[in-house]
Amino acid sequence: MKTRIIILLCLCSSLAVLLISAADNRSVHFADGKLPDYIEFKIPAGWPKPPTDIFAKNRLSEQGFQLGKKLFYDTRLSKDGSNISCANCHQQFAAFATYDHDFSHGLNDQHTTRNAPALFNLAWMTKYHWDGGINHIEVQPLSPITSPTEMAETLENILNKLKKDSAYPKMFKAAFGTAEINSQRMLKALAQFTGSIVSSNSKYDKVLRGEATFTYSEQNGYAVFKAKCAACHAEPLFTDNSLRNNGLPINEYLKDYGSMKITGKPEDSLKFKVPSLRNVSVSFPYMHDGRFYSLGAVIEHYRNGITVQPTLDPLLTKKIDITNTQKNELIYFLNTLTDTSMTKNPRFAK
Amino acid sequence: MKSFFLLLPFFFLSFLNSRSSINLSPPKTGSVKITCVNTVKGKPLELNSGKYINSFGEEYSISKFKYYISQVSLQRGKAVFWEPENFHLIDEGNADALHFSFALSAGNYDALNFMLGVDSIHNVSGAQSGALDPLNDMFWTWNNGYVMAKIEGYSPQANIVNNKFEFHIGGFMGENNVLKNIALNFPAGKTLNIQEGKTSEIIIEADIDAWWQQPNDIKIARHPVCSSPGPLAKKIADNYIKMFSIKDVVNNYN
Numbered sequence: 001m002k003t004r005i006i007i008l009l010c011l012c013s014s015l016a017v018l019l020i021s022a023a024d025n026r027s028v029h030f031a032d033g034k035l036p037d038y039i040e041f042k043i044p045a046g047w048p049k050p051p052t053d054i055f056a057k058n059r060l061s062e063q064g065f066q067l068g069k070k071l072f073y074d075t076r077l078s079k080d081g082s083n084i085s086c087a088n089c090h091q092q093f094a095a096f097a098t099y100d101h102d103f104s105h106g107l108n109d110q111h112t113t114r115n116a117p118a119l120f121n122l123a124w125m126t127k128y129h130w131d132g133g134i135n136h137i138e139v140q141p142l143s144p145i146t147s148p149t150e151m152a153e154t155l156e157n158i159l160n161k162l163k164k165d166s167a168y169p170k171m172f173k174a175a176f177g178t179a180e181i182n183s184q185r186m187l188k189a190l191a192q193f194t195g196s197i198v199s200s201n202s203k204y205d206k207v208l209r210g211e212a213t214f215t216y217s218e219q220n221g222y223a224v225f226k227a228k229c230a231a232c233h234a235e236p237l238f239t240d241n242s243l244r245n246n247g248l249p250i251n252e253y254l255k256d257y258g259s260m261k262i263t264g265k266p267e268d269s270l271k272f273k274v275p276s277l278r279n280v281s282v283s284f285p286y287m288h289d290g291r292f293y294s295l296g297a298v299i300e301h302y303r304n305g306i307t308v309q310p311t312l313d314p315l316l317t318k319k320i321d322i323t324n325t326q327k328n329e330l331i332y333f334l335n336t337l338t339d340t341s342m343t344k345n346p347r348f349a350k
Numbered sequence: 351m352k353s354f355f356l357l358l359p360f361f362f363l364s365f366l367n368s369r370s371s372i373n374l375s376p377p378k379t380g381s382v383k384i385t386c387v388n389t390v391k392g393k394p395l396e397l398n399s400g401k402y403i404n405s406f407g408e409e410y411s412i413s414k415f416k417y418y419i420s421q422v423s424l425q426r427g428k429a430v431f432w433e434p435e436n437f438h439l440i441d442e443g444n445a446d447a448l449h450f451s452f453a454l455s456a457g458n459y460d461a462l463n464f465m466l467g468v469d470s471i472h473n474v475s476g477a478q479s480g481a482l483d484p485l486n487d488m489f490w491t492w493n494n495g496y497v498m499a500k501i502e503g504y505s506p507q508a509n510i511v512n513n514k515f516e517f518h519i520g521g522f523m524g525e526n527n528v529l530k531n532i533a534l535n536f537p538a539g540k541t542l543n544i545q546e547g548k549t550s551e552i553i554i555e556a557d558i559d560a561w562w563q564q565p566n567d568i569k570i571a572r573h574p575v576c577s578s579p580g581p582l583a584k585k586i587a588d589n590y591i592k593m594f595s596i597k598d599v600v601n602n603y604n
Contacts, residue, residue, distance in 0.1 A: 135473070
């Protein structure tokens with residue numbers, strides 16, 4: 001009898017503990033019980049896990065993604081009359097870079113001072129922008145939105161415009177539980193959209209999965225790539241996401257010293273982020289200032305154009321030895337990194 | 351085995367006891383209100399209209415004065431009582447942003463501690479809300495991180511556009527870290543006394559005059575702008591750490 005009472009007591013206490021923890025975990029934001037449709041962020045087979053989980057405090061959902069997409073394509077994020085959305089400079093068909101522009105156009109046709117980077121596989125990055133100055137995907141949009149030469153708008157004005165819209169309050173409610181529109185939710189939704197853009201289905205990926213085969217030239221080019229380029233443009237992301245000085249002579253007009261502006265350290269002078277080579281054939285021009293318009297010009301830089309500077313990357317102190325034949329084969333290989341299932345995916349389109 | 355089961359209900363009871371929401375004997379609580387009075391050389395700051403002179407004879411006026419206070423705690427001897435994690439943006443331009451309150455157990459306290467700034471984690475954790483909302487114009491969009499404290503104003507000695515000087519002080523990493531822990535004792539003979547259901551107030555004075563000197567001479571003519579983390583920001587932060595003092599403690603006024 002005594003044992004039974006004890007067991008009963010134990011059961012009751014466990015139940016109470018369970019109830020208390022359940023009450024703690026209930027979502028206060030979704031009081032009416034309408035949870036969004038959560039999505040699992042899928043890591044392509046064989047890829048490393050992202051260094052940090054960008055969705056850990058911003059749970060990915062279909063409604064959050066759709067809200068982020070609407071914001072990405074909405075010109076109300078820029079100063080009235082300028083008609084600039086994120087997509088003006090990040091065009092899907094150019095892997096979300098600006099096609100054929102060294103510098104993008106902002107308010108009143110002002111130019112930016114750096115080439116708009118392509119947007120994909122952002123979930124594997126811990127730093128953003130060419131100089132690594134952005135430390136989290138959610139806060140990146142603040143920079144182009146408020147920059148006087150880009151979208152030139154204030155957060156306050158944007159939020160007021162969104163609040164007046166007929167669709168946004170409903171979309172914020174669907175994604176975040178209430179119709180409240182604030183900067184945190186706007187930025188989290190944008191991160192759900194941009195962070196979901198994954199490029200992992202190029203011909204190269206299909207070859208690795210045994211679904212396609214390289215041509216003779218592509219295969220040779222892959223070997224050249226692995227021997228000469230992969231130390232920085234590491235597979236499968238085709239970047240190690242580090243910041244390096246790749247020996248470009250400084251543009252005397254722009255005087256852009258890259259990462260040094262962020263860290264204030266001379267040893268970071270002229271260091272810029274290593275970009276991914278995925279989709280490289282559609283995201284020209286190349287380099288932080290878009291100075292090269294062809295892959296041939298880029299390879300030529302690494303063959304003959306490297307300027308010796310104190311912070312030059314140690315891997316580049318010797319010119320990269322590539323024959324003319326290898327150069328052509330390398331370009332054939334780089335063209336296999338174009339992923340039309342991403343650049344033409346209606347899910348990411350307006 | 352049996353004795354283990356016998357003990358289980360006691361584990362449960364102690365578990366309950368550790369949770370404030372279901373505390374078996376709730377502590378008596380009142381609240382403390384912290385009010386910031388911003389001054390220059392001890393006189394209340396007058397935004398825009400006040401004319402001031404620093405120790406180098408430079409004339410100036412102040413158009414903005416904002417800073418973050420976080421990790422607030424009160425001390426009773428060696429015991430420390432924390433405000434639950436919160437960030438307060440003190441803004442001279444906004445009367446509602448010059449004070450904040452939180453619940454505190456009844457009893458006497460003899461010192462106030464806080465951090466001037468926003469801890470490193472919140473500088474790198476994405477979009478924040480409330481006092482940390484980037485709307486508040488205290489977040490660097492090009493070199494991410496919070497401005498921990500800022501003053502802006504005008505001085506004929508500021509030899510730049512519109513004679514406008516601005517010190518935006520931030521930096522949370524390594525050698526550029528400007529986060530400061532401030533420990534303030536109450537004026538002689540004063541103790542903070544919290545009674546159940548009542549509010550007591552601590553009045554903090556923040557004197558802008560501290561920004562210009564000791565240990566580092568900061569002349570507006572030489573440094574009209576500081577807008578990124580680095581050695582100059584650190585020097586200014588080493589000065590402004592001394593701007594705080596407790597002006598008064600008012601116990602149980604309601």
